[in-house]
Amino acid sequence: QKEVEQDPGPLSVPEGAIVSLNCTYSNSAFQYFMWYRQYSRKGPELLMYTYSSGNKEDGRFTAQVDKSSKYISLFIRDSQPSDSATYLCARGWRFGAGTRLTVKP
């Protein structure tokens, strides 16, 4: 079983929609989780990280960890076309498959 698993999508939503991106992880000892965003022809860049369980909010983005279910989520409110990218969850140097998101105007 992979350490971090993610549905690769793709996911297409209209502008203004709420987006939910999800990952699962296998090891309950994991403490920190990262979300990266990768635009076309660019390397991934850190978007947010969360520690243990609970929520972390940054503008339109909210990262959530549910330790009981080993579930990691990223929510994007009021999604914009500029949010179109691939979103990758990660623990350390292990990455999920990445979900390609397209936000249509």
Add this chain to the structure above:
Amino acid sequence: ETGVTQTPRHLVMGMTNKKSLKCEQHLGHNAMYWYKQSAKKPLELMFVYSLEERVENNSVPSRFSPECPNSSHLFLHLHTLQPEDSALYLCASSQDPTGTDNSPLHFGNGTRLTVT
């Protein structure tokens, strides 16, 4: 210059060629990584260097040969590659060399490799 820089940005090579990819980080980090990213496939970890020593080798074919001469530079030497090796090769660095989960990675923009 800041961040992680990779050269060249694009590379086309024949199956009998020898070439090298270069990565340089200006962040003072202690760990450096090579990843392979193919179309519609997850990011594949290839090599990890911690304090200039290789600590992870993810069953990568020997036609890929990494070199880390110091903590700021990382190379990936390529020889007798196959067409299926065509991909985006990403370099990254992080502060924490132990692979624990609280040290984010900083990526370069990759080298787009095409093997003909």
